Amino acid sequence: MSRPWQEDIKNGVSSKGDDEDDEDTMTEPPKTKNEVAASSHALPPPPLLPIGEHEHIVAIGEIVSVVGDTMVVQSLKGRVV
Numbered sequence: 001m002s003r004p005w006q007e008d009i010k011n012g013v014s015s016k017g018d019d020e021d022d023e024d025t026m027t028e029p030p031k032t033k034n035e036v037a038a039s040s041h042a043l044p045p046p047p048l049l050p051i052g053e054h055e056h057i058v059a060i061g062e063i064v065s066v067v068g069d070t071m072v073v074q075s076l077k078g079r080v081v
Contacts, residue, residue: 061074061075061076062074062076
């Protein structure tokens with residue numbers, strides 16, 4: 001059984017619901033205490049640091065998922081980071 005806020009998300013409806021806790025009348029997904037609102041001003045990426053003459057890049061894993069600015073990396077076998 002889907003909730004009204006789930007249907008709104010599927011249909012692309014944006015709603016600013018009040019803070020009611022009744023799931024049957026909610027129009028947005030429930031909020032968690034650890035949820036952080038996205039900043040309206042994106043931070044610039046950090047500056048790229050030059051690689052030293054005796055340094056090298058080592059693969060540590062494969063990117064398996066990217067959502068927004070969060071990336072999940074699966075470690076290569078036998079590689080502990």
